[in-house]
Structures are given as C-alpha cells and as structure tokens.
Amino acid sequence: MRLDITDDGAEEIARRSRGTPRVSNRLLKRVRDFALVWEDGVVTQTIAREALNRLEVDPIGLDQIDQKALKTIIEVFAGGPVGLDTLAATIGEESVTLEDVVEPFLLQMGFLQRTPRGRMATVRAYQHFGFSLPQNRTDSGLFPDR
Missing domain, CATH: 1.10.10.10 (Winged helix-like DNA-binding domain superfamily/Winged helix DNA-binding domain)
Structure with missing residues (x-):
C-alpha cells in the first residue's frame, strides 16, 4: 500500500487502534480512503481525526x-x-x-x-x-x- 502520512496522522491512528496491528491496518485503510477524497491522499492528523470520528471510533479506540x-x-x-x-x-x-x-x-x-x-x-x-x-x-x- 502506497501512502503519504504525517507523523501526527500516524499517531492519531495508532492511538485509536487499541494497540492491535490488525485494527491499525483496518483503520489505516479506511482513513487512507478518506484522505484520497479530501486531501489528495495525504493522511494528516486533521484528516485522520475527522475520518475516525466519522467512522465513530472515539479517541481511545471504542468503536x-x-x-x-x-x-x-x-x-x-x-x-x-x-x-x-x-x-x-x-x-x-x-x-x-x-x-x-x-x-x-x-x-x-x-x-x-x-x-x-x-x-x-x-x-x-x-x-x-x-x-x-x-x-x-x-x-x-x-x-x-x-
């Protein structure tokens, strides 16, 4: 998977991933899809936060x-x-x-x-x-x- 992601964007996804690589990969793919539509494919903290909020994943990872x-x-x-x-x-x-x-x-x-x-x-x-x-x-x- 080719992906442009900022450190803050990666941290936002990691924070909501429950410390589980499988969950992290699933969320990363979903956030990437949002980024492709909203930000030319770049996953920033703002994009990650907005995408995860729309996916109803709260700040500590409760879905x-x-x-x-x-x-x-x-x-x-x-x-x-x-x-x-x-x-x-x-x-x-x-x-x-x-x-x-x-x-x-x-x-x-x-x-x-x-x-x-x-x-x-x-x-x-x-x-x-x-x-x-x-x-x-x-x-x-x-x-x-x-």
Missing part, C-alpha cells in the same frame, strides 16, 4: 459497537448486571461477537466488569460517557485508580 454495548448497559439496564444474551438481543448483535470481540477490550480498559449475575458498566465507563453514577452504585469499578 460503534463498543459504545452501543456500554451505553445500553448504562441507559437501559441501569449499569447492570445484565446477561450476555439479553445484552446481545437488545443491541442486535450475536452473543459470540460480544464475548469474543467486544468484551476483551472493554475488560482490558476497565469499562466492563463480569460478575456471576451478568455484565456491569464500571465507574470508568460512566465517566467516559459523562453519565452520573446511580445512587445505588457503591462499587469503585474494576480499576478504580485509572
């Missing part, structure tokens, strides 16, 4: 399905706990996809906690989306110092 899963746990299920199958049915995804693709990153980032009763959004997830923590939640989350 549309990650955000949808977390926001559903918070808004529909009051932060949880909620069973995997129930969550999957609510957001229209397969349970296997949530368990194998979505959950590992959310757990790693400290946004999701697995309990015997189901999945729960952590304090960090509430903070990331700017939601107030419900009064009945007293936990400090999986990684309280993050």
